[in-house]
Amino acid sequence: MSDSDKKPFDFMGLRKIASAVSIFLVVAAIALLAVRGLNLGLDFTGGTSVELEYQKPPALEDVRATLTEAGYEKFVVQNFGDDNLVLVRLAESRNDKLAEEIEATLTAGGDELKLISSEFVGSQVGEELKEDSGLGLLIALAVVLIYVGMRFQFKFGIASVLPLAHDVIIILGIFSLFQWTFDLSVLAALLAVIGYSLNDTIVVADRIRENFRKMRVGDSEQIINESIHQTIGRTINTSGTTLVVLFALFFLGGEAINNFAIALIIGVVVGTYSSIYVSANLLVALGVTREDMVIPPKEGAGEAEEEEQPPEWLNRM
Structure with missing residues (x-):
């Protein structure tokens, strides 16, 4: 049996289980942040x-x-x-x-x-820095929503931003659970995770859009499943090589960047999961269809085609 004839793994068959896991992790992370809070470093406390x-x-x-x-x-x-x-x-x-x-x-x-x-x-400076940091994360997510919405479609924008928020909340929840110090280096890691996870999500989204236009049979779940199957090798290779570098930073980089490396390691793992399941899950839930992928005809396209037709006398030759 050739590779093209093999039936792809049914990623979407596990989407309900994945949804339950994601909801549990996000709710648990929010509860931890509300009860225990973050162990803020000197960058924020003064x-x-x-x-x-x-x-x-x-x-x-x-x-x-x-x-x-x-x-x-x-x-x-x-x-x-x-x-x-x-x-x-x-x-x-x-x-x-x-x-x-x-x-x-x-x-x-x-x-x-x-x-x-x-x-x-003073602590006032640290408080201002904490507020600016939170605002910076929100602005980053808003810019991602606008960018993806313009490049693909608004449903893809929502299905890209919510997984990023999902990743950030889970990382913050883990830091709250273990009371690891949250400082500016960890904040930088969160912004890096947003960029990394977004890149993964866009690769999958681009293949989904391409397959919606190319595949003539199959419903939305089947097309999304096939798209994930086609990109999973690239996703695993990218995540694996990135984790090798991050583990080297964690074990050899010294205490000063330990929390930075930990945040990135968690972010790469969670971001890889969310680009496969959370984003694709949201596209199914939002009801993305082939009609969403149709390229609208350009104005005057028909007129231009008529103008480009060769004259009748030339067709007789």
């Missing part, structure tokens, strides 16, 4: 930023251990610019001598370093 320069590149794990032993609880330690430069960000404090205390604590641990600068960011 705090003190201390920049230090070491004589020799320090082990960041040792720096964190020294600060923990000294009684500091909520802080972030990372390199910036150079291995000798260390940025320490701590939860909000109006102690004017906090930077000097951090320098003294780390110096007492046996390291040779000097204080470069310190800066305090």
Whole structure:
């Protein structure tokens, strides 16, 4: 039996189960966000930023251990610019001598370093950043709706935006469940997930549109099922190679980008699922048909064809 004769896997046969799973995950994520909330990082809550320069590149794990032993609880330690430069960000404090205390604590641990600068960011700035971040996500989804609606059809726009919201809500729910720190790097990962998932969804949507115009038999579910079958290999290959890179970032990139990598890993997995099931499910639910795919005739097309007909005397030759 040739590949063309093989019956494709019935993806749409599982669409009711997939719908139940998606609804459960989204409702659970929203409940977690309402009850537990997000463990917001210093980017959103405000705090003190201390920049230090070491004589020799320090082990960041040792720096964190020294600060923990000294009684500091909520802080972030990372390199910036150079291995000798260390940025320490701590939860909000109006102690004017906090930077000097951090320098003294780390110096007492046996390291040779000097204080470069310190800066305090109030909670009001963090609150504004949180509001702007949420607005940025909403604008991104609105732009996607307009773009896909113009490129394909309005039903495709809805079937593209709702899966993106589905992906973002589930990621936020998982971060709320495990209370992983949500900071600007995770926000950047969410925006990247929107772009990744949208790309996957558009590939499937483009094939669905093409098959609606090309296939003369079969209902909407059969055509969508065939379209998913034709693109599933590309989807799996793309997701697999992306996950290889993301796992490398997670295991080798260090603590500073761990949450960024985790958010992207979850996003790629959920985004791949949603581009296959959530988006296609919505197209079936919205009742997409061949008529939605018909290309409207251009004005004056008939007149142009008449004008392009060769003269009668030429046809006699």
